[in-house]
Every structure is written in structure tokens, then in C-alpha cells.
Amino acid sequence: MTWQTFAFLIVGGFAALISGKRFHTLYLLMKAKKGTAPKFGEVARRIQTTLVNVLGQKAVLESPVIGVAHTAIFWGFLIISLGTVEQFCMTLWDTASFEFIGHPLYSLFIQSQDLFTALVLIGVIVAAVRRLIFRPKHLGQSMDANIVLLFTGGLMISIFMMNAFHSLTHPWFADDYFISKHIADGIGHFGFDEGESHGLFTLFKWIHMCLVLGFGMYIPGSKHLHLVAAGPNTYLRHLDREKGMKMINFEDETLTQYGVGKINDMSWKDALDLYSCTECGRCQSLCPAWNTDKPLSPKNLIIDLKKNLHANKEAMLAKKEEEITPVIDTHVTEDVIWACTSCRACEIACPVFIEHTDKIYDIRRNLVMMESKFPTEVQAVFKNMETNGTPWAFSPGERANWAQGLDVKTVAEAGSAQDLDVLLWVGCAGAYDERNKSVVKSFVSILNKAGVKFAILGTEETCTGDAARRIGNEYLYQTLAKANIETLNRYNVKRIVTACPHCFNTIKNEYKDMGGEYEVFHHSQYVGKLISEGKIKPTKSIDETVTFHDSCYLGRWNNVYAQPRAVLQSIPKVNLVEMKQHHDQGLCCGAGGGRMWMEEHIGKRINVTRSEQAIETKATTVATACPFCITMISDGMKTKDMADKIKVRDIVEIIDEAT
Amino acid sequence: MNLYVCIKQVPDTETKIKLNGDSSGIDAAGIKWIMSPYDEFAVEEALRVKEKNAGSTVTVVTAGPDRVVDTLRTALAMGADNAIHIELPESADSTMAAKAIAATLKKEAQIDLIYFGKEAIDDGASQVPQRVAAHLGLPSVTVVVGIEYSGTTLKCKREIEGGSYEMVEVTAPAVIATSKGLNEPRYATLPNIMKAKKKEVKAVKLADIGVSAADQKIKTKNLQLPPPKQAGKKIEGDAAAQAKALVAALHNDAKVV
Ligand code: SF4
Ligand code: SF4
Numbered sequence: 001m002t003w004q005t006f007a008f009l010i011v012g013g014f015a016a017l018i019s020g021k022r023f024h025t026l027y028l029l030m031k032a033k034k035g036t037a038p039k040f041g042e043v044a045r046r047i048q049t050t051l052v053n054v055l056g057q058k059a060v061l062e063s064p065v066i067g068v069a070h071t072a073i074f075w076g077f078l079i080i081s082l083g084t085v086e087q088f089c090m091t092l093w094d095t096a097s098f099e100f101i102g103h104p105l106y107s108l109f110i111q112s113q114d115l116f117t118a119l120v121l122i123g124v125i126v127a128a129v130r131r132l133i134f135r136p137k138h139l140g141q142s143m144d145a146n147i148v149l150l151f152t153g154g155l156m157i158s159i160f161m162m163n164a165f166h167s168l169t170h171p172w173f174a175d176d177y178f179i180s181k182h183i184a185d186g187i188g189h190f191g192f193d194e195g196e197s198h199g200l201f202t203l204f205k206w207i208h209m210c211l212v213l214g215f216g217m218y219i220p221g222s223k224h225l226h227l228v229a230a231g232p233n234t235y236l237r238h239l240d241r242e243k244g245m246k247m248i249n250f251e252d253e254t255l256t257q258y259g260v261g262k263i264n265d266m267s268w269k270d271a272l273d274l275y276s277c278t279e280c281g282r283c284q285s286l287c288p289a290w291n292t293d294k295p296l297s298p299k300n301l302i303i304d305l306k307k308n309l310h311a312n313k314e315a316m317l318a319k320k321e322e323e324i325t326p327v328i329d330t331h332v333t334e335d336v337i338w339a340c341t342s343c344r345a346c347e348i349a350c351p352v353f354i355e356h357t358d359k360i361y362d363i364r365r366n367l368v369m370m371e372s373k374f375p376t377e378v379q380a381v382f383k384n385m386e387t388n389g390t391p392w393a394f395s396p397g398e399r400a401n402w403a404q405g406l407d408v409k410t411v412a413e414a415g416s417a418q419d420l421d422v423l424l425w426v427g428c429a430g431a432y433d434e435r436n437k438s439v440v441k442s443f444v445s446i447l448n449k450a451g452v453k454f455a456i457l458g459t460e461e462t463c464t465g466d467a468a469r470r471i472g473n474e475y476l477y478q479t480l481a482k483a484n485i486e487t488l489n490r491y492n493v494k495r496i497v498t499a500c501p502h503c504f505n506t507i508k509n510e511y512k513d514m515g516g517e518y519e520v521f522h523h524s525q526y527v528g529k530l531i532s533e534g535k536i537k538p539t540k541s542i543d544e545t546v547t548f549h550d551s552c553y554l555g556r557w558n559n560v561y562a563q564p565r566a567v568l569q570s571i572p573k574v575n576l577v578e579m580k581q582h583h584d585q586g587l588c589c590g591a592g593g594g595r596m597w598m599e600e601h602i603g604k605r606i607n608v609t610r611s612e613q614a615i616e617t618k619a620t621t622v623a624t625a626c627p628f629c630i631t632m633i634s635d636g637m638k639t640k641d642m643a644d645k646i647k648v649r650d651i652v653e654i655i656d657e658a659t
Numbered sequence: 660m661n662l663y664v665c666i667k668q669v670p671d672t673e674t675k676i677k678l679n680g681d682s683s684g685i686d687a688a689g690i691k692w693i694m695s696p697y698d699e700f701a702v703e704e705a706l707r708v709k710e711k712n713a714g715s716t717v718t719v720v721t722a723g724p725d726r727v728v729d730t731l732r733t734a735l736a737m738g739a740d741n742a743i744h745i746e747l748p749e750s751a752d753s754t755m756a757a758k759a760i761a762a763t764l765k766k767e768a769q770i771d772l773i774y775f776g777k778e779a780i781d782d783g784a785s786q787v788p789q790r791v792a793a794h795l796g797l798p799s800v801t802v803v804v805g806i807e808y809s810g811t812t813l814k815c816k817r818e819i820e821g822g823s824y825e826m827v828e829v830t831a832p833a834v835i836a837t838s839k840g841l842n843e844p845r846y847a848t849l850p851n852i853m854k855a856k857k858k859e860v861k862a863v864k865l866a867d868i869g870v871s872a873a874d875q876k877i878k879t880k881n882l883q884l885p886p887p888k889q890a891g892k893k894i895e896g897d898a899a900a901q902a903k904a905l906v907a908a909l910h911n912d913a914k915v916v
Contacts, residue, residue, distance in 0.1 A: 250853075258849055369849035379846050387671045387691040395673040397689060475849050 001093070004202075008091045008209070015213035022220035023228075025317070026275060029309060032316045035260065035267035035362070038246065040236055050235045059234075059351040063282065069126040073152070076120030077227075080159065083113040084212055087205065110176035114163060118179050121156040124149055138281030138299070145279065148224050151215050158208035165201035169194055221310075229275035230352040236269060237353035241559040244510040245361055248474050259365025259472065262324045263308045264316050270359060274306040276352040283346030283356065286581075288588040289339040293603030296339035298346035298356045304331035305359065327363055335602065337363050338375055342470050342593030343552040348584050360593075364472030378471060381597045385476055389462030389483075390428040391597060400458040402430070402437040408444055410458035417493040421453045422526070425498035425507065428463050429627030435634065436499075436627040442656040443499050443523055449659055450535035454497075460487050466502040469510075471594035478514070481506075485516035499523040499652065501553035501626045502592075508558070522554055523652055524564035524625050531570050531655075538658035541572035544647075546654070547579055547619035549610065549633060550586035551626035564625050564651050571658040579613040587613060589636075591628035611636025614646065621647045623654060660715040660771040662705040664739065665760055665791070666698035668723055668730040669781040682882050684750060694730045697776025699844035700837040705774050706738045707842065708808065716740045720763065722747040722756050728860055735855035736847035742860040745868075752877040753786035755870065760787065761794030762868035770795075770832050771811075777802045777836040785836075792834035799834035800827050804841050 040046070053059045057074060061067035082098075089096040099106050128149050131139060139145075163180035164187055167173055174181045192200065219225050248258055260266050283298035284290050290297045308327060309316075315323035328334060337360055346356045367373045381391045389396050400410065408424075411417055424447070430440035447454050465480035484507075488496075496518050498504050508520035521529075530536045546568055554560045561583050568576055581587045590606030600606070611633055614622045622637075624630045634648045670676065671691040679686045694702075702719065709715040719734040721727045722745035731742040745759050764770060773795075775788035785801070792799035804824070805816035811831040816824050818838055829835075847855070865871065894904045909916045 256850065368846075372846045372848045374846075376843065382846060383693075384673075387693055388673055393673055395671075395675050396691070397675050475852070 004091050005093070008088070011210065012088070012213060015217055019213075019216040019220060022217070025313065026220055026225075026271075028317055029313060030268040030271040032319075033264055033266055033268045033271055035265055035270065036246075037267035037269035038238075042239060045239050046235050046237075049237060049239065050231065053234050053351075053353075054231050059353070062349075062351070066127065066130060066280075069123040069130075072116075072119040072123035073127075076116035076123065079112050079116040080120065080155075082109070083159075084208075087209065091205075091209065107176045110173060111178060113159070114177050114179045117156050117159045117163075120152065121160075124153045124156065128153075136281070136285075138285035140279075140281065140299075142223070142279060144222050144224075147218070148222060151211060151218070155208060155211050155215070158204050158211060162201055162204035162208055165197050165204060168192070168197040169201060223277060223279045225275045226278045226352060229272055230278070233272050233276040233352050233354070236272065238355060242505075242509045242557065244513060245469060245474075246358070247513050248365070248478075250475060250478065257366075258369045258474065259367070260359070260362035261326055261366040261370060262321075263305065263312055263327055264321075264324055265327075265366070266305075266359065266362065271309065273354045273359075274302055274309060277302045277306065277354060278352060279303065280351060282349040282351065283354075286345035286349050286585060288341055288343055288345070288590065288606045288609075289603075291587075292606050292609055294335070294339040295333060295602065296336045301332060301336065301356060301359070302354060304329075308332070328367070332363070334367065334373065337367065338598060339602070340593050341552070341588045341590055341595045341606065343588035344556040345552075345585070345588070348556050357593075361470065361472065364470075365474055366472075368472035369475060374471065375598045377599055378594070378597055381471075382468065382473055382476060385463050385465070385468055385480065389480065390432060391463065391467055392428060392432045394432045396459055396462065399426075399431045399461060400456065402426075402432075402440060403444075403456065403458075406441065406444060407448060409455045410460070411455045411491045411493070412458065412460070414455045417455070417491045419453065420455055420495075422495045422497045422521070423488075423491075423493045424454045424456050425496050425500075425503050426456055426461060427498055427500035427503045427627065429631075430499055431461070433627065433631070435630060439499055439627065439630065439650040439653060442650070443527075443652040445656050446527060446530070446536060446652055446659065450530045452530070452535075457487060457491075464503045464506040466506045467594045467597060469506070470592070471597070481511060481514050481516070485511055485514055488516060488518065493518060495519045495521070497521040497523055497526045499625075499627070499650070501551040501558070502628070505553045505557050522558075522560055522563075522625065524554070524567055525560060527652060527655055528563040528567050531567065536655070536659045538571040538655055540658045541574075542654060542658055543573045544621045545575045545577055545617070545619045546621045546623050547577050547614050547617045548582075548623045548625075548651075549579070549589065549614065549629055550582060551624065551629050552586070552588050552592050554625055555586060556584060564623070567651055567655060568623055571654065574654075577617045577619055579610075579617055581613060589626075589629040589632035591632045596628050596631075605636070605639070607632035607636035608639050609636075611640055611642070615640060615642055619646065621649055621654070623649060623651050625651050660708065660712050661767070661769050662708060662715060662717045663720060663764060663767070663770055663773045664698070664701050664705045664717060664734065665720045665773065665775045665787070666702065666730060666734055667695045667721060667776070667779040667781070667787075668692050668727040669695045669779050672696075672780065676884065678882055678884065683879050684882060687749075692726060692729065694733050695776050695779040695781070697778060697780070697836075697838060699776070700839065700841045701774035701776050701835075702734050702737055702739065703842045703844040704806070704835070704837055705772070706845070708772070709738075711808075718743060718767075720745065720760060722751070722759050724749050731860055732855045732858075733847070735858050736852040737845055738847075738851060742858065743863060744860050745863045746865065748872075750875070750879070752875050753782075753784050753790065754876045755874040757787045757790030757794065758874050759863075759865060759868060759870045761791045762870060763863050764791070764795060766868070772813075772831050773797070773834045775834065775836045777838045788834050788836040795834075797832055797834050798829050799836065800829050801836040802838045803835050804838050806835070806841070 057071040060070050086098045160180050160183055163177050164183040167177040167181050167184045281299050287298050312324045340360045342357050344357055384391055384393050417423055426440055429436040462483055463480050465477035469477035504520055504522045548565055568574055587610045589610055622633055630648055630650055637643045637646055671693045674690050677686040705717045709717050717739040718741040719731055719739045720743045721731055728744050735742055745763055747759055778785040789799050800815045802818045803815045804818050807814040813829050815827045817827055819825050894901045
């Protein structure tokens, strides 16, 4: 034991106390959350995803340059931490080195320290150059990030200096310090004697240790909390691509508050999400709202919610409910919350699997169901859904009018769903909207050509409730869903096909929580199946350059990217081209999340922005697979004066023409 | 303040009206019922007055068959405190409805203001508010699109013919018939919807208020749907020829000139 033992006990103990307390507060804040977190089964898959994404850095590497730099820093930290542990041990007890592992291994250990120190330093330089010189827009300027880069750079430099002096006093290790020995060579010119070298080694060791301890105290309040939180958050991530919104049990009479009005209404998992954010801005750079000058940035939303959590720390821990301030404040405004199209680009891009849409939905639920606050134009939509079972102002009695004169039976006429191949779910757009009626008619024509036995529910169908749910009116959603599930189950329906990705997503991923389990196809999948089974043959050529616009609820929410493209490519002469944003990076048409039913007052119109991307491809046809997309892109083309030059058609209209 | 709102349940605006078997009325089967939209302004107005005047209560009143209780619940969910259901037959006319409502209100201890929608969108008769006012000996102001309250004085802005307005001052107690533009009716919050399900609705029988079938003055015998819309005709030719053809069509086919 030396003076260092005592010094370290005092300094280390102090630092451990401070950071321990700060982490403990974070833990208590998680515990003070009232909302229910999802269940976390499937341990094997969770371990796998953690290995792949934490150790393997898969999600981080989606951005190549910074991904590699981050991987170097991440692995460097893991390896160098081993050296730091040894350093702490030896400071406490000077013979407690790791040399007991034997010569070749210990050599390797030292070499690895040197190697990874260099890699981290390079990583830090890349990150600093990017942050301070290239300044990508989505990153923003962050003092916190600069401090952390300084910390990390300082740590690495202190390690190199420490190792260099160590190799001077311990020349038998010099070969293992294969990088720092070159620094030692340089230092050699100053002619330090052994005592001085040893003293300087101790100095740099203490600089290093103090930086480590300082870092430990700093991170709980920094974006670098992700060092600790992102691992668990990855383990607890939503595992599947498909995701249903969480249910509220309205039968539960103890529930007096719905959605999130205050930050403690969220669940502990939401808090962990907030702790995990690295402020990388990947979510923001793909957000259709942000990119068209709306006040919503998913990154800022997460940062602001985290600030709200910290601002309400005292009140939450003291359980002073009335002192906790609302989540809607000067940063997270109502406009922020209503700007979201629920396109999910943010979640898919997030390297630490933060779920932004859940938080937005929860806040909407509170605004709608508790406060009755929402864009005024939505009230008529809710009322239409309540009385007529459709967001449009049409009578439920007219729901099947589109099928007049066509050979389309209702399930009631067919007797039962048992003898049917599939039930055609028409959806409100297909039933009432002129443009989309013709899409459904084309689909019916294809089904008839293929000899598919199908039927519709006719006037017994009602709105799936998707828009109500995403706007935050869970109560209305459940009323509508219950009626539909009751009808579908009464007819014993097993298989459903629909031309609407919103209906598709809701019936497939959300009705099962209310007792509706069906095999559900989107029409692109069904038509793909008919083509591969040879039941329809697209033999007529269509000599057009076609670009396919991904619907969010087909692509990002259900991973259906390949089938609609394959369907288009099965047509002779079709030349399929991609827009600059497609697949997971595709740009929303602007209508999801109930935005179809709201005015777009702020910024540039999303549909126009998307239409411009389509125009850039020089395509002559934009193919869509969603009633909202077709409406939005058609409008966008009109705004751009391109409506007579570029056709906007659903894929089934194109296939119907080709068969 | 004791605020009363008289509302009516009507078929939803999107309903395709069908007649019943003997054409004495409409076929109620399959109809989605709503609160008459003008009545929503009345409920909203009463709720706003209540919110500004602590200790006030809002009581909603409707008359009709059992199904109209749903509409009372809609008003309760918006925030009304009490509800009264007068059990009136489906066929009742404005005379009978007004008499029943007035007789019911007369039994209330104190009334400061009575709000109505300016008309119900089913028969569009615009009769009941004024009739009730007459029965109760109260002043009535109709088609109100703006109100300034000061004490018991109400300055009402009425919409009159030709897109003009007139200002009318009235002293409470009074009957106010509201129109579009007065306010934006609220959407009920869920806790209020839940509470409304459990609130008691007071039932009033016609016999209790001295109203009988004899009070119905109008009986519908033969209701007819409007003839289906004819396709438009396009008159071709130059201006002179078009004018000639138009006059001929108006004279010979439509028989209006
Ligand atoms: S879901 Fe889409 S619109 Fe909403 S915050 Fe995320 S990226 Fe932006
Ligand atoms: S939420 Fe995710 S993607 Fe967005 S800034 Fe934070 S870590 Fe990056």
C-alpha cells in the first residue's frame, strides 16, 4: 500500500458516490413511472439481437463512415476498460497486476491496449471532424457531444503518455507497447531519468484515472448515458417489424386517466428509451415532418421529453403529483404532436431502438380522450366514424354501392365464408372515394379473371378504426374494431385480402388483441400469389417507366417491399426505377397517422415533396398500393402541374390492364 | 344559474330516408340517430355559461320515444348535469312537443335561461322554441349567432335575411334559439362519456304533465319522397337559339313561365 492507495480510496470513493447517486436517481425516476411497459418474452431472440447490435454494432453500421468510427470507439472502450480495471487494482494494491495470466496472454493484453487506444483516437478524430467541420444538419451543435469527445480524446492521449513512460521504466515491455514505444522514443530526447519518468508515468496515470472517474460522474446527465442504457434498450427492443398499438382496457374502472399527460404517465421502458438516445439525428434526417419544416423532430422530441423528466425529478420522487408539469410545454407543443404521420422512419432508423411513435400516440390519447384537444377538422371525422362508420360523410347504407352492376357477392349472400377463398375487405376509401372505387373495381376484375371465390361484407363492413386510433381516440377505435371482429367471427372468416395498407395493418396486427385472428393479405401480396400460381398472366406489355411509392404501413410497418415491386416487374416492358428515397428510407405521402384528415398548415406540403422525388426519376407512372398515397400523390402532381404527364395508379390497375 | 337546454334527436344527415309502410312517417329501421346539429350549439353555449358562473347547473330536456335517451347521454357526456326525458310518441307534432316541454319546465323550481337549437334538421319546422316561450310567458330570441352576457341582460346577435344581423337585448329568464356560428361545440372527453353512462335520466310521462293525444294538431297522412333528381339538360346552339330553347323548356316542360 502506498499513498496512492489512500488517495485513490478518497478520490474514487467520492466519484463513485456521486455517480452512484446520479444513476440511482435515474433508476428511481424509471420506477416512479406509472404506465405499463410491454412484456419482454423470447429471451433467445433478445440475446441474439443484443449480440448482433451491441457487440456487432449492426444498427450503428447502417451509416458506414461514422458507424465504423463508432465501432472502433465502442470496442476500444470495452478492451481499454480491462486495462483500466487493472490500473485501479494496481493503484489500490501495487502487485495486483493481471500478469498472472501468463506471458503470451499478458503481452497480447498490453498490445491490445495500445492498438485500441489508437483506434479510439482515430474514431474520435473522425467524429470530431464530422461534427465540427462537415456538420451534418441532423446532428446539430451540441456542447455535450464536444465535451464527451474531449473527454475521450483526453483519455486516449493520457493512456499513450502513460504507456510511453511505462515502457521507458519497464523496457522489457517496450516491444508490447508497439505504438506508444514510438512516443517513448520521442520522449527519450528530453533525457528524463528513471525517477522523472516514473513520476510522469504516475502523473499521466492519475490524469487518466481522474478522467475516467469524471466521465463516470458526467455521463448520467449526458447523451452518453447511452453507454449504459443502449445495451439494455437493445435487449428490450420491439423484436418484430410488425407492431400493434398498445391496448387500453376501458372495462378497468380503476383507470381514470388515459394516455400520457405528464411524464410519469409513461412507462419505465419509455424512460429507458429517453436515457438511450445518442442524439445521432438519424431519426430526424428521415422524418417527413422535419424535412418539410414542421416543428416536429423525433430527435428533439426525445431530448425534450428527457428534459421534462429531469425538470420534474423532484416532484416525481416526492410523489407530488400536482407539481408535475404537463408533457405539452413550450418545446413539445401540440403542433409537434399533431405533425407526426406515424411513418415510423424514425424508429426504423434509430440505432438504439427507441420507439418514438408510442410516445406520440400516448400523448395524443391524452389530448383527445382527456382534454378533447385536437385539430378542429378532426371532430367531423370522429363524428362520421361514430355515426356512419366511415371518416367520410357517407351513409353506411351506401357502402356497397360501388359494387352495383358488378359480379360481387356479400358473405351474407354467399351464406358463409367457409366456401370462399378469401374475403375482400373493401375499406372506406374503396367504398366511398371515387378514385379508389376504381382501384377496388380493378382488383375485383383481377380476382374474377383468376377465378378466385371471394365476397365482401357489404354494408356490414365498417371502418377499421385505424385513423381514430392513430389520432388518439382509442375508445372510438375499440368500438369500431369490436363491431368488425364480431361480424368477421360470426361469418367464420379466416382469410382476408384488402387493397388498403391501413386496413391490412390494423386487421393483421391489431385485431388479434381483441379476439380477431385472421390470415391477412395486402392486395400486392395476393396478386403476387396469383401471378406465381399462374392464375393470372400479365402478358400485355406496358411500355412505361414506373416508380413505386412505398406506403409506410406496407413497408416500414409490415416489411412488404418486394412483392409490389415483383408484381410490377412481371409486366412485360415495365421499366421500374427507384426514387431517391425508397424502402426503409422512403418518404411518407403525408397522410398516415390520421394526417389524411388534418389540414397541413405549417411548412412545405409532404405530398408535394414526395411528388417532386417521383418527378425527378423521369417516370411516366407512379405506382402506389394505398388509397391515401394515391390521393396524396395525385394531389401533389396536380400542384406540380404534372397531372397530365405522370399517371398515378394503383398496382392492381396496372396489372388489370396487363392481364 | 339554472340553465336548461331542449334538444331533439334526428336522423343523421347522411341517412337515406325511407318511408314506413303506410307513408305516415319515415322508416326508423337502420337509421343512425344524432343530436340535431343546431342543438349542439345550444348545449355548448349553456356549458360555457355554466363554466363562467360557478354553482350553475345545466339540465338537458328532450321529448320522444325511448331511443332519444341516447341523445340525452350525448349531452350529458358533453358536460350537462341533469337530464329529463319526456315520453312523447313518435308521431307528435310541434304543438304537442312544445306543450309537453313547457309543462315539464313549469315544474322546475327556477329557470334562468332556456336554450334551443333554432330548428331541428328533420322537419325543419322552427316552431318549438317560440311556442315554449309563449307557454311560459318568456321572451324569445331566435337564430342567435352571438351573445354578450352582463348580469341578467343578454345582448343577442341574430342572423336575419340577406346576410344581415340585428342586435336584440333581452332580460333573463328568456328562451334563446341558437344557430351556427355561435360557438364550436366540444367533443366529449372519455371520463365524461363514462360518467354520462351512469347518470340518472328523469322520466316524465304525458299524464304527469297533463298532455294527451288531443294536443297533437297535425297528423301526417301521406308522406312522399321528393322525385329522384333528373339528369341535367345541356342546351346547344348560339346565344339566341339557347335563349329560345330555354324559354320553351321552362314554358312547356317545367311549366313555370
Ligand atoms: S413517425 Fe415519421 S413523422 Fe412521426 S416522428 Fe417518426 S419520422 Fe417523423
Ligand atoms: S432517437 Fe435514436 S435515431 Fe434519434 S437521435 Fe436518438 S438515438 Fe439517434
